[in-house]
């Protein structure tokens with residue numbers, strides 16, 4: 133039994149077209165008209181297969197196909213259809229369209245799995261609109277997505293209003309929580325969004341874990357003063373100290389981390405932010421990611437130590453406040469083994485890799501046995517219109533998903 137790779141590729145294109153906007157980009161922001169259009173198209177394909185579609189209290193679109201034994205827990209697949217602005221064709225969409233392709237292949241082959249199958253399109257995975265993502269998967273896992281109808285998005289629109297397009301409200305979201313006993317496992321097919329598979333010319337990645345992420349707010353405080361009349365020796369320049377710290381990050385991660393350790397300063401703000409004033413404060417974000425929380429703690433410790441040192445050197449002070457913490461999430465051993473078995477059975481070249489990016493699987497793995505399959509992103513590019521995955525890799529990824537479902541169904 134094999135999937136129809138051409139059908140998958142053409143459906144990725146069809147969903148992409150749903151995001152066509154007047155500004156020339158293709159964007160399916162969560163809850164937008166474009167997003168709803170894509171979901172409707174997806175639901176129409178599922179319904180044509182005789183699957184039942186429903187939208188749960190958190191807005192997750194769930195397409196279900198019954199198996200031989202209705203008492204058995206369901207095999208879940210899926211991902212998300214929402215995109216970042218000017219996003220690509222593959223991120224998220226592949227896991228949804230791929231999941232549906234497994235059901236369509238079963239139907240065409242007259243194969244009825246033992247377990248029921250559900251393909252889930254999760255709500256607002258990307259999260260750029262309201263500044264927090266993984267909304268639908270959090271609710272399915274019974275974790276409070278911490279949303280309110282009155283909060284505003286980056287355009288000033290209220291959540292309660294924009295979520296009308298899904299017919300949901302914030303207060304009901306947790307009702308979407310799935311009983312763990314109703315789920316056999318969850319398998320997400322996704323593009324890698326990094327360059328490991330591409331660089332090694334490997335068709336499929338068996339995901340070992342999703343990196344943990346620690347975030348911090350750092351503020352360095354010096355003294356704002358006249359940029360013309362304050363001698364260099366008399367300055368307490370917050371930005372100079374912060375710059376020295378930021379510059380040291382690659383060295384510290386290289387020395388105390390591993391090949392997967394990353395640390396980033398992604399935002400920075402100085403006050404008073406004037407061309408003729410020495411920066412009095414410099415506030416910036418810091419993020420550390422790794423597969424091992426011990427490594428993350430060590431990097432934090434070393435970075436804090438260096439920050440202390442450099443602030444002393446420049447006569448400035450600092451605060452270092454943790455803002456969020458996500459532990460590394462290893463995939464379930466037995467699901468991962470079934471993915472690996474599938475790749476071997478199909479004779480496809482593969483390697484075992486961690487994921488540096490967040491996915492719905494990060495949340496799903498906290499409650500349900502979860503596995504992930506990666507296919508290469510050309511040049512490692514993602515969250516971009518230049519995102520590209522070769523047709524043959526898409527077909528391979530979908531066939532691995534199919535074979536994995538067959539394996540876990542037995």
Ligand SMILES: [Zn+2]
Nearest residue numbers: 223224257491
């Ligand atoms: Zn994604």
